[in-house]
Amino acid sequence: MLLTLTTTHQPATDLGFLLRKHPDRPQSFDVGFGTAHVVYPEASAERCTAALILDIDPVALVRGRRRDGGSKGGEGGLLAQYVNDRPYAASSFLSVALGRVFGSAMTGKSEAKPELADAALPLEAKLVPIACNGGAALIERLFAPLGYTVTAVPVAGDAEIRVPYWDLTLSGTLPLADLLGHLYVLIPVLDDDKHYWVSEDEVEKLLRRGEGWLAQHPERDLITRRYLKHGRRLARIALERLSELDEAAPSEVDALADATGEAGTDAPAEAPAPRLNDLRIQRVAEVLRESGARSVLDLGCGSGRLIQALLKDRQFDRIVGVDASLRDLEAAGARLKLERLSERVRDRVKLLLGALTYRDARLKGFDAAALVEVIEHIDLPMLEQLASAVFGDARPQNVVVTTPNKEYNARYETLAEHALRHHDHRFEWSRAEFEAWAAAVAARHGYAVRFEGIGEADPELGTPTQMGVFTCN
Structure with missing residues (x-):
């Protein structure tokens, strides 16, 4: 499976500083279930692309497979352990690889270019292919509210295939750390089948990676349930904490009042009832x-x-x-x-x-x-x-x-x-x-x-x- 991250910010090679991966040096990382490779197909002052290639070892998946059915390899008997889409389509495996390979970039800090870490950059992410249990409509519902232009092209669109596959392109202007955080959370949400056991630690991961956007996302409940593998108790805990964060988020009128000491002049005639x-x-x-x-x-x-x-x-x-x-x-x-x-x-x-x-x-x-x-x-x-x-x-x-x-x-x-x-x-x-x-x-x-x-x-x-x-x- 392949993820590419492209920017036209100039100099575009600043992408290497943010990712902490040098454009001139290919790197490989052992991620337990396979190997993640980072290369730069293009690296000029005008345009730079970093590619994360995840090479999953199917035999390693079977060796590490949980008895609790923690992955699709656990379904359908012995044959399904070897014949499944896990080595080929973007899923929670890619999300884990993102965290391990680009974990520093996801913190939103850069020692070499600190001024760029919070800067909104022109970015494009391509996922080839991604598994989506919900189709193009779900992809749009998840990413469009975050400000992305979404292009999803079907791959192997056979109606009999249980989980369809898509070549996905996301374009937007935002900090790189935000893009990586969105991908980290939403890739396994699209696939709706995490490969590992979900515990209370996953609630903290979700809240940390979803900070600043998930509490106000219109599909917050769906994202939470799918990310936590439909665990009712964990989803309830996460949604309660997200509700607290949502209540704490200031409105535009509140923000104006905080900044000027006065209420906004364009406030609606009838304010919503206070919580x-x-x-x-x-x-x-x-x-x-x-x-x-x-x-x-x-x-x-x-x-x-x-x-x-x-x-x-x-x-x-x-x-x-x-x-x-x-x-x-x-x-x-x-x-x-x-x-x-x-x-x-x-x-x-x-x-x-x-x-x-x-x-x-x-x-x-x-x-x-x-x-x-x-x-x-x-x-x-x-x-x-x-x-x-x-x-x-x-x-x-x-x-x-x-x-x-x-x-x-x-x-x-x-x-x-x-x-x-x-x-x-x-x-x-x-x-x-x-x-x-x-x-x-x-x-x-x-x-x-x-x-x-x-x-x-x-x-x-x-x-x-x-x-x-x-x-x-």
Whole structure:
């Protein structure tokens, strides 16, 4: 199978710097299931083409074949182990080879030409041939939204062939790393048959390679399911995280407001209804502001949405996010773009790895703390430890706690009866249950507590989110 990458950026031979493969020196790489060769059929100042030729060893495929049916070689008995399209058509084998051979280029960094790494270049990619379970229409649906001009020419278009084959050409102006990331994710999506076992690591790969585009792609669900080999649990995890990223993506109006301090003048007359999570973050930030707090703990900060909101208000001069997940803290750091903030702003925020069910001296001395949609992720027997650590030991003057209102779940038509809103929720409480727990915690630790709802209120079921605001006596 063959992949070529061509640019007419001048000097076009800069492609070699970005790929970290010299145009004058052919190279070969052992990729386990065969050999990948990189050569340059043309390399001039006006036009440069790098070719990745993947030579798969069919015998090596059989020797390494999993018993779980991890590749097409596992179907159809002994003959199918040797007679299949895996050595000839672009599939997940090529995706793996891309990662191994051009992994440095996919990071979007170049030591020799750092200014080119983020530059939009005229690029053309050709895949000969590619297996596509879905035809030209699917190819167009996947690549056109990313800005490519797509040309797909059928190869061996026999209607009886289960998976048709296409010579695919993609043209666009974009950073090389973006093109490689799109190919890495979408090649196995087109083929819809990964050759290897898919584990939770694949979720991280998908999110990493899909950063900046997958969350907003119109075929996000299809891409996620196919990339994760239709594993329901993994797909659900990935789609939930992508939904969080999609919610965090600023609109054009928001971006203009951030840049100018004013709302865009061309905003539609009727804005779309705000998301519940936006309302929740907004109201918690308002309550913290009204309390007069200057130092705030965001306990269970997740991807940092509340911290992002608080940083916009100069009242809060010390903001600390705490989470037990290093992955979430990394996501928060990426959302906040800490490395790009001015030193003055960066000094106001800190991210800490920590468990909320244990006493932690680092959490003492703060004016306020927030636990936004956190307690329902804690096992019920551990809630008393969390209350003791937060209200008893850290003891901020004000504590804001939000949690789902179980009664409101009846309004969600797609949620099965008695089902929880999130797969990681250990429980969800009715308004009476939450108020009973909060009142007991307040009495035990010397706080007063008041309650309010967040989101659209139902006359009988209440609001989707319930909030308790604790004030130290």
